[in-house]
Amino acid sequence: MLTVFRGACGAAAVAILSPFVDLNLGGAPIQVVGVALAQSSPDVIRPAAITDLGDGSPGSTVVFVGAGDIAVGGGSQEATARLLDGIPGTVFTLGDNAYPDGTASNYATYYDPSWGRHKARTKPCPGNHDYHTANAAGYFAYFGSLAGPSGQGYYSFDLGDWHVISLDGEISTAVGSPQEVWLRADLAAHTNQCCLAYWHEPLFDSGSIHGGQSQYVQPLWQALYDYHAEIILNGHEHIYERFAPQTPGGAADPANGIREFIVGTGGAGLYTVTTPKPNSEVHNTSTYGVLKLTLGPGTYSWQFIPIAGQTFTDSGSGTCHR
Numbered sequence: 001m002l003t004v005f006r007g008a009c010g011a012a013a014v015a016i017l018s019p020f021v022d023l024n025l026g027g028a029p030i031q032v033v034g035v036a037l038a039q040s041s042p043d044v045i046r047p048a049a050i051t052d053l054g055d056g057s058p059g060s061t062v063v064f065v066g067a068g069d070i071a072v073g074g075g076s077q078e079a080t081a082r083l084l085d086g087i088p089g090t091v092f093t094l095g096d097n098a099y100p101d102g103t104a105s106n107y108a109t110y111y112d113p114s115w116g117r118h119k120a121r122t123k124p125c126p127g128n129h130d131y132h133t134a135n136a137a138g139y140f141a142y143f144g145s146l147a148g149p150s151g152q153g154y155y156s157f158d159l160g161d162w163h164v165i166s167l168d169g170e171i172s173t174a175v176g177s178p179q180e181v182w183l184r185a186d187l188a189a190h191t192n193q194c195c196l197a198y199w200h201e202p203l204f205d206s207g208s209i210h211g212g213q214s215q216y217v218q219p220l221w222q223a224l225y226d227y228h229a230e231i232i233l234n235g236h237e238h239i240y241e242r243f244a245p246q247t248p249g250g251a252a253d254p255a256n257g258i259r260e261f262i263v264g265t266g267g268a269g270l271y272t273v274t275t276p277k278p279n280s281e282v283h284n285t286s287t288y289g290v291l292k293l294t295l296g297p298g299t300y301s302w303q304f305i306p307i308a309g310q311t312f313t314d315s316g317s318g319t320c321h322r
Helices: 077-085 104-111 115-121 134-147 178-188 215-226
Strands: 002-007 010-023 030-040 062-067 090-093 155-159 162-166 194-198 231-234 240-243 259-263 280-284 289-296 299-306 314-319
Touching: 062 077, 077 115, 077 289, 090 115, 104 115, 104 134, 162 178, 178 215, 194 215, 194 289, 259 289
Parallel strands: 062 090, 162 194, 194 231, 231 259
Antiparallel strands: 002 010, 010 030, 062 289, 155 162, 240 259, 240 280, 289 299, 299 314
């Protein structure tokens, strides 16, 4: 039941959910509990942030959903946040979360009113614009413990049967760097799990702005390939692109390769593609949206979900190497 109250502070919409409402929104069923209250104009009722009560325990199927290059003045971040309103699971960000400089003010003004309503279920990573503020101070202050150990920039967690790793492409990624050494140790400790990693800058990129500029992340790719990771997620290029499984050197490898997705479609202005790179299977330069990954025991599927009024989508599935 939906009731609209009017008062001195404007209109407020109260969705009364009594006592529980079961929803199935393309992922695991969830329950939304209690009362959702959101201030609204008389004609617009904003959805309350969804609550995912799944525990992501081993053996379960889980949802991991998000995008990068998100919140900017005049951007489309509210439209993509509305997609998250209807999708349960864990949210990821792929960096450049709050433009132009990742300051505390940028986060408060642009990110928090939109994607910020899903902050409690978000596993972020930083981007180059977040580091326009020294040491990404705005990013770490906003996300706090959600961003892993304070100031480090990289961390990992388990999600269902999957091991998930958030990395930082803005600090050293060289062989022997603290981050690369940590990554290899973390991978070695989780060899019995399907693995997914994400950070901001893609190694493979057909975009017209940044394509071919991020070779320095190759050591991260090499470590992940050596330990049979399945998926890498990136942003930075404001496009959607999906690559076939490949090696860190760019050779097609359907048996053991890593599938890379670029999902720079969170709200900032979109870019273009020149000539698609080898192994690029799909790209789109005109659609905002989020990538929804459904991660099961030994399997995964993906679906690009466009914002309201746009139609491009992409979907498929795969199995883990191990």
